[in-house]
Structure formats: structure tokens, C-alpha cells
Amino acid sequence: MPALKIGDLATRTGTNAPTIRYYEEIGLVPRADRQDGGQRRYGDEDVKRLTLIRRCREFGFPIEQVRSLVTLAEEPGRSCLEARDLAQEHLAAVRAKLRELKALERSLARFVESCETACAGGPGPDCTILGDLATPSSQARTVSEAGQTARRLRARR
Amino acid sequence: MPALKIGDLATRTGTNAPTIRYYEEIGLVPRADRQDGGQRRYGDEDVKRLTLIRRCREFGFPIEQVRSLVTLAEEPGRSCLEARDLAQEHLAAVRAKLRELKALERSLARFVESCETACAGGPGPDCTILGDLATPSSQARTVSEAGQTARRLRARR
DNA sequence: TCTTGAACCTCAAGTTACTTGAAGTCCTAT
DNA sequence: ATAGGACTTCAAGTAACTTGAGGTTCAAGA
Helix, strand or coil: CCCECHHHHHHHHCCCHHHHHHHHHCCCCCCCEECCCCCEEECHHHHHHHHHHHHHHHCCCCHHHHHHHHHHHHCCCCCHHHHHHHHHHHHHHHHHHHHHHHHHHHHHHHHHHHHHHHCCCCCCCCCCHHHHCCCCCCCHHHHHHHHHHHHHHHHCC | CCCECHHHHHHHHCCCHHHHHHHHHCCCCCCCEECCCCCEEECHHHHHHHHHHHHHHHCCCCHHHHHHHHHHHHCCCCCHHHHHHHHHHHHHHHHHHHHHHHHHHHHHHHHHHHHHHHCCCCCCCCCCHHHHCCCCCCCHHHHHHHHHHHHHHHHCC
8 A cells, every 4th residue: 555645746746745735725636634643645546646637737738627627537427428528628739739849849959950060060150040940830820729729728617 | 021010929929919028028039129109010030939939938948948048049159069958958858748748648538538438328337437547657757857857957047 | 762854734925927907099991 | 080909008916836934743763
């Protein structure tokens, strides 16, 4: 039986302890069991839940949206189709973010590479290649659409 | 010649206008040229810079770190190798995030699919499959490493 | 068994990065 | 020429933590 302290849970999920206490305070995670001295103890389920929460939060999904996703996990009575729809919307948003992040990766990789070749032996005259870093890359619409999606998702509770 | 108003720049980059003004105020973007009436006008370069900034910000890179990356673009005198190193560190962080985001995508896709099959025709008895959503997936260390990387990057400057 | 120091506790205040509101000015289309 | 939508500044508000103060608990070594 794994009885984790708050610090253990923190390191396992890449969170810091005060953040976990904060999540408890705002009711994003249930109140943890306390030991005699009042210290919080956690189990496997807590690790899973917090991992999901942190992943979502790291990618900008607002707390209220994450909340609806995780409470969905703890309400078995809820309509399965409703749950699926919510998860699917979330998934679409994640995929949009994946595209954006890949674009960012390409930009940076291209920049690093051009640095590599252009100024191989020291400072070159025009290492201002950053000019073509972050080309809107036909994503002008995609970016704003992603924004709209996020806003739409946020709107629903 | 494209002379964009702040609203145009905003829609093209998925930002809202007040945020652009805020970025100007804190000096993350240069002060924009003004028209006779005092309204801001923007060009292609501004679209590029703001696109980069927003992409970075959307993925949690703190402003000061983004600042060092974009000022790097406007300081041709700076050491090319230093620039490359900074970009490379940033790139590594982006790739770590990509892995995390893919894990999140898989979790959600798996959940949606199991919803699909399990409760095909309505609410099933145990649509609490969310239990295996967000498995730490051997990423326990990766998550915290990513956190450390972020913190390290934040620390410099 | 005692003790000591790291890790925990609560509560309050501070920080980052925006967002929203008020009150007024500009500009373009009818 | 005028109505209304987009712009202006400045101030205050919000989300999601983070940090600090001041004190308690607990596991490990003497």
C-alpha cells in the first residue's frame, strides 16, 4: 500500500506541494486523508488524477475546464455520451495545440540549423535569420480558430 | 504595403488588442508607429514577431524567456553561438512538451474510444474508465525533468 | 529515549500575465 | 454630417499560482 506524503506526490507529478494544497482548497482535488499529526497522505488514484490535471494545465486549459473533465471521472452516474463529447472536444483542442507546437518546433530547429551553417566559426554578419522564424505559416486562421475553440470550451461551465 | 490596425494584428495572431498594448507597455514589442489620430499601425514584421511570442506564451514559456528570444532577433551584433545555444535550449524544452502533449492526446483518444465501444447505445454501468486515463506512463521522471528544464531556463535572465 | 533537522502545517501577502471597465476620441460608411 | 464600431489611456480586477512567516510533526541518528 503506497501512502505518499505531499512531497512524494509532488515529485511524482511534477507539481509543487503548495500547488497541491491550493488545488485542495479550491476543490479541484478532494480533501486528502490526514494522519494523526494532520499531514496529508495520498494513494495511486491521487497520482493519476494529479497527472491528468497537470498535463492539462501545462497546456493552458483553464482550471474550470479541467475540473469538468476530472469530476466527469468521479461521477459514474453521468451520461456516457455527454462525457464522450466533452472528452472529444478536449481532444480536438489538444490536437490543434499539437499542430501549433510542431510549427514552433520547426521554426526553432530551422533557426538553430541556420545558425549552425551560417556562423559556423563565430559571429557572422547577418545572424538575423530570426526574421523567418515564426512565419505565420498559413496558420493565421488556425491560430485564431484555436483561440475560438478554447473560448468555446471555456464558456461551457 | 500592409498597414494593419491593432484589431487586424490581433485577429491575425490570435491575440486580443489589450494584450498587444500590454506587450508594448512592458517593452516586449517595440512602440508601434502612430497615425495622426494616435492609433497604432503595424506591418509584416510585427505579425511575425507577435506570432512567435504567442506560440511561445501559449506553451507556458515565461515572458522574460520569450523576451530574450525575440530581442535576440533584433540584436544582430550579438554572438551567434550564444543565440544558437539559447534557441537550442528552448528547442529541447519544446520537444519535451511535445512528448507530454502526445501522451495527453493518447489518453484522451483512448478514453473517447472506450466510451464509443463500452456505452455505444446509452449510459453504461461503468463508464468510469477514466480511471486509466492519465496513467503516469513511465513519465513520472520526464514530467519533473521537464519542470526542472523550465525552471532552469527561467532562472537564466 | 532524546533530539535535531527536513518536511509538514496554516494563513496571509505577493507575483505574473493578462482582462475588464470607464470615459472619451477617431474614422469610415451611409 | 453623423452614427456606430474600433480605437485611445488609465485604473482596477482576476486567475493561478508562489513566497514568506511562524509554528508543528516525524523519522533517523546519538
